[in-house]
Amino acid sequence: MTFWDFNRLLTSRLMTWAMTSTILGLILSAFGSFGRGLGSQFVGWAIVNAAIAFFGGRSSENKFTALGDQAYDPALQAEEARKLRRLLWINFGLDVLYMWGGWRLMTRKGAGGRTRGTGLGIILQGLFLFVFDGVHARQVPERFTHKDEIA
Numbered sequence: 001m002t003f004w005d006f007n008r009l010l011t012s013r014l015m016t017w018a019m020t021s022t023i024l025g026l027i028l029s030a031f032g033s034f035g036r037g038l039g040s041q042f043v044g045w046a047i048v049n050a051a052i053a054f055f056g057g058r059s060s061e062n063k064f065t066a067l068g069d070q071a072y073d074p075a076l077q078a079e080e081a082r083k084l085r086r087l088l089w090i091n092f093g094l095d096v097l098y099m100w101g102g103w104r105l106m107t108r109k110g111a112g113g114r115t116r117g118t119g120l121g122i123i124l125q126g127l128f129l130f131v132f133d134g135v136h137a138r139q140v141p142e143r144f145t146h147k148d149e150i151a
Contacts (some may be wrong), residue, residue: 011057039123088137098126
């Protein structure tokens with residue numbers, strides 16, 4: 001597997017989650033103020049995740065094209081992988097802060113149904129990203145395929 005293949009897989013998975021989250025959010029929004037708060041977070045985070053997947057994937061593809069055959073250099077792929085792994089681990093840490101913020105919002109004294117739903121939505125989206133970022137940070141390959149090895 002090349003770094004570029006892994007990156008395509010990663011952005012595809014994030015886009016799939018964004019589409020799933022949008023559908024769930026729209027459904028949840030039909031269930032009272034709590035559901036509207038929860039659903040609004042699912043849709044809002046889906047928009048951000050879709051933008052990250054789209055623009056991140058597009059940027060990576062542009063770089064891959066611009067590099068030509070050099071894109072298959074194992075050292076270059078390893079450097080790209082190091083940068084991606086670092087970004088995923090940083091996001092992994094930020095995900096904890098999102099969940100903490102959602103918890104604070106959800107448990108705030110006097111919070112109404114919509115506020116509690118919003119807080120839970122932030123927690124659930126943060127939890128998904130926590131797992132997503134952690135799993136993918138660990139899965140970034142250490143060794144990459146050289147162009148001559150691709151069948």
